Amino acid sequence: MAILQQLEKLYLPRQKAIKKEEVFTMKKIVLFIILAVIVSPCFAASTWTEQTNYSVGANGFHDVFFLDSSTGFVCGSGTKILKTTDGGKTWTEKLTGDAANVLSGIYFPTAQKGYAIGYVGGSGAGLFYTTNNSGETWTVGTAPGTENLQDLMFTSADEGWVCAQGLEALNNVYYTQNGGIGGTGWTAVTVAANPETISFFGTYFLDFSNGWVVGALGSIYKTSNAGTDWTRQGADVTGQQLNDIFFIDSSKGWIVGDVGTILKTTNGGIGGTGWTAIFGISNEFYLRKVHFVSASVGWAVGYQNSDTPQPLILSTTNGGDTWTEVTTTLTTYFNSVYFPDQYSGYVVGGQTSGWINAPVIYKYQTDPTVTAKSPSARYQGWSGNITLTGTNFISGITVEVTKTGGSGVTASITRDSATQVTVAAVISATATTGDWTVKVYNIDGGTATTTFTINAPPTFTSVTRYHPTYGSVSWESQGTFNRLVTVEGTNFQTGAILTFTGGVTASATSLVSSTKVTANTWVPLAETTGYKSVTITNPDAGSATLANFYEVRADSGGPTFVTYEVTGAVVESSSIKLTAFPQIKVTLEDTTGLSIDTLNFSVYVPYPPAGADSYYYKFTNPTFTVLSTGSRVTKAQVTGYLKTFKNFADPTIAEVPIDGILTASSPKAMYFYAEDDGSTPSSTLYSSSVYFQSAGPAPISGTSNVALVGGGGTVKPGASQDIQFESKKDLTGKVVKIIYGGMNGFMANHDVPVRKVGGVFARAVEAASGTYIYKVEAKATDLFNHGLAVGIYRIAGFVDGEMLFNTKYVVIP
Secondary structure: OHHHHHHHHHOOOOOOOOOHHHOOOOOOOOOOOOOOOOOOOOOOOEEEEEEOOOOOOOOOEEEEEEOOOOOEEEEEEOOEEEEEOOOOOOOEEEEOOOOOOEEEEEEOOOOOOEEEEEEOOOOOOEEEEEEOOOOOOOEEOOOOOOOEEEEEEEOOOOOEEEEEEOOOOOOOEEEEOOOOOOOOOOEEEOOOOOOOOOOEEEEEEOOOOOEEEEEHHHEEEEEOOOOOOOEEOOOOOOOOOEEEEEEOOOOOEEEEEOOOOEEEEOOOOOOOOOOEEOOOOOOOEEEEEEEEOOOOOEEEEEEEOOOOOEEEEEEEOOOOOOOEEOOOOOOOEEEEEEEEEOOEEEEEEEEEOOOEEEEEEEEEEEOOEEEEEEOOEEEOOOEEEEEEEEEOOOOOOEEEEEOOOOOOEEEEEEEEEOOEEEEEEEEOOOOOOEEEEEEEEOOOOOEEEEEEEEEOOOEEEEEEEEEOOOEEEOEEEOOOEEEEEEEEEEOOOOOOEEEEOOOOEEEEEEEEEOOEEEEEEEOOOOOOOEEEEEEEEOOOOOEEEEEEEEEEEOOOOOOEEEEEEEOOEEEOOOOEEEOOOOEEEEEEEOOOOOOOOOOEEEEEEOOOOOOOOOEEEEOOOOEEEEOOOOOOOOEEEEEEEOOEEEEOOOOOOOOEEHHHOOEOOEOEEEEEEEEOOOOOEEEEEEEEEEEEOOOOOOOOOOOOOEEEEOHHHEEOOOOEEEEEEEEOOOOOOOEEEEEEEEOOEEEEEEEEEOEEOOOHHHHHHHHHHOOEEEEEEEEOEOOOOOEOOOEEEEEEEEEOOEEEEEEEEEEOO
């Protein structure tokens, strides 16, 4: 009975006498947790640390409350109230009084207005204190009743509730609507009808009208009308003393008490199953306080009433369904717990074994983290903001930007939120280049680091392109397309971009070295002549400009488009429809000479604005047919198949089939472009409105989409010629029966294996229309393998009795 007697003498908050029959012995469960790092969704790289930066003598702490991650309060015996404004790094005493008196609870409904309650040592009469200046000074007020006040909860600056451990036949619950001022500041309410006398140790209110009180004999009472009526909840769940209650919202709540009691509700405690007991908690655990930071993560504290009593901390990460014990080397029993956020929390205690007063403040701390930064690099002479994204940035955070042996950087920091800070940096023009360390300091001592790179800005000396006659020049003609230019200077970076004034566009910038980059340019036909300024910009925003350096000259000379022809084109009223991947045949004329070796023949589709998301296709192996006479080629026909387009802004990405660019819903202008000496380009507008719409699959019979490959449609007796045709069917491994017919009737019957055509064009056709391209070898021989006589024949091919093609076949001498 020694423990019981000392408890009664000390009037410990939320603690009733422990009867011998209530103490259940069992093997102590030791759950080993490495305190240095607790791995959970919220508690990565976190530590528990005892704080010793205060002096209160032999006075224990009974409650803790924080306004935010920086400012908080503890209260306890000796009428003590301590305050911190730096996350527990330092504590300052704000109230002290009679050594026998105990402050058992503290609460701040606003940043300025706060309340503390307790009791007078020996008599058990209540104590009540108020502050209106954020706890800097405290004023004693009139306590309700004559009871030992245990817990409080305020829902506004002036409206609140307290509950008490009864020494008389009272129900021990009071409320105020004026902050407890004056003799009429408190109103007693009847929770349960007399003669039942219940001590209440915990209270929680969602608002002034809706709340709960919990206490002795498993008592849980709820009111929905500001205490006029009370309904008992969970009457059959437990008969143990209940010491505290906490709700994260109107539905989810938890209660803790003696003999391993933890209760949970997900419906506000309504109904016979509104509160459920959590099993697996040791009967030796006596829990005094519970606090949750989310619907999943919470903490409960108290002590373990074993042969050698020990302090107790339990944590949960699944809404209180299971709990884990956090072991500690401390010996002081814990009375209260409070987490201002998911990254930091405080546990306070007041007695050691034998119930000897011994204060303790135990802090849970998660260091801040930096998970992202923007920008990550800038250049000498830059000033601006660096945004750091991460976790656990608390009020009062500071920053330090350093580099060993470095100079030229100053910085300040602004906390935007717990997950973002802004570092205002000023980098001098002579600042040391390289990686700098950016270190942020929380006021509670937690730190996080990242790096920031300072580069030398680029310098710009020239922009040139190659001219076959004049060599390196810094001018271009109107209408030039896909021209390679070279930029020279210093401090260029991968990802640098080149821009021109006016409508000149550069793309595909490539870093050759830190002193050289290359890019492709396009000068629109309508671009104004004159000098253009050129700017190169690195990814770190460092840039250099050559003002009025690159000249655009008028278009002159160059090849002339005489005629052009596009297969599969249907001329409509205001547009041109391409029904198949076209063959483009142009006739060019240039009195200065044409050569297949220097001719650049392309098709391009400019999107407005000029140069943005433009597409082109450069024919790499066009057919070149000379049409002029004499030693100098002045007129020629150039033929190529248009299959796909390249993206001008990024030619490295995959080519796009033409029907992905020229669509019926969005027809585009299409140009033909030619230059024959690298300096005098020409272009002609094929149409301002071109789109692609397939004519459909190749017919089973007839002559559409059938071509004789090689020989121009003629063959000599006994020789072979490939027949190319299209089909929607997969003919892989099939044999085609080729039948020849002439003036004398049936001439031959050959079984020939079919060959599927590969290559970019065939794959593009297959992807666009699901049509395959095949070839078969047609040999000009009769049934006896003799060469066919000279003449015109009809040739047809069949697979499984179905005709695949039917075309003309000419045998020549």
